[in-house]
Amino acid sequence: MIMNKDYWVDYYQRIGYLGPSDFAKFCVDRFIRYYHHVVDAGCGDGRDLRYFEKFNFKVSGIDCVPNPNPNVIVQDIGEAKFNCDVVYSRWMLHAIDKETEDNFLRNVYDGISLFGLLCIECRSDTDDRAPILDNHYRRHINFERLKEKMIALGFKIIYAGEQRGWSVQDNDDPLLIRIIARKIV
Ligand SMILES: C[S@@+](CC[C@H](N)C(=O)[O-])C[C@H]1O[C@@H](n2cnc3c(N)ncnc32)[C@H](O)[C@@H]1O
Numbered sequence: 001m002i003m004n005k006d007y008w009v010d011y012y013q014r015i016g017y018l019g020p021s022d023f024a025k026f027c028v029d030r031f032i033r034y035y036h037h038v039v040d041a042g043c044g045d046g047r048d049l050r051y052f053e054k055f056n057f058k059v060s061g062i063d064c065v066p067n068p069n070p071n072v073i074v075q076d077i078g079e080a081k082f083n084c085d086v087v088y089s090r091w092m093l094h095a096i097d098k099e100t101e102d103n104f105l106r107n108v109y110d111g112i113s114l115f116g117l118l119c120i121e122c123r124s125d126t127d128d129r130a131p132i133l134d135n136h137y138r139r140h141i142n143f144e145r146l147k148e149k150m151i152a153l154g155f156k157i158i159y160a161g162e163q164r165g166w167s168v169q170d171n172d173d174p175l176l177i178r179i180i181a182r183k184i185v
Contacts, residue, residue, distance in 0.1 A: 042092025
């Protein structure tokens with residue numbers, strides 16, 4: 001569970017609309033362009049969801065923060081059931097606890113279509129420059145353990161990387177994990 005809803009509502013009011021992330025562009029260009037239905041899990045203010053809407057697929061979103069977009073539902077991601085081809089999730093995995101992560105990954109696997117995709121970008125736990133926070137929950141993710149967990153569920157990893165330079169903003173250049181996984185059985 002752990003949602004820090006008030007923190008996120010305030011955060012989106014403060015930062016304003018940032019435009020689509022590089023990860024959203026990367027996923028559209030290389031992986032999800034020809035799928036039918038994409039769900040943005042932990043879509044926040046909808047920065048990437050709005051970008052996805054420019055393409056020819058159905059898009060919906062889930063977040064604990066309300067969004068004026070009628071295709072976004074307010075729900076705890078650990079309880080969400082999926083019925084789509086692609087689940088896209090940027091910077092959400094490190095905002096939830098381990099139990100929520102386990103439920104989320106299992107529900108994605110059960111709910112996406114055969115050969116459907118799970119696309120994840122999150123902060124790595126080997127980032128020794130990561131700031132310590134006291135105002136909202138952050139649980140950095142271990143690259144190897146996440147891949148193993150996804151493979152054990154039945155996913156095939158079709159892309160995996162861990163590096164800096166993927167989301168540079170002002171003085172912040174976090175060490176990030178990207179995993180694109182396909183449901184194969
Ligand atoms: C770092 S933001 C990322 C937002 C967006 N994907 C992006 O890349 O800008 C994390 C998001 O996860 C949402 N979130 C955190 N815990 C959640 C939960 N248990 N259920 C649903 N959403 C949650 C927060 O409300 C927030 O919008």
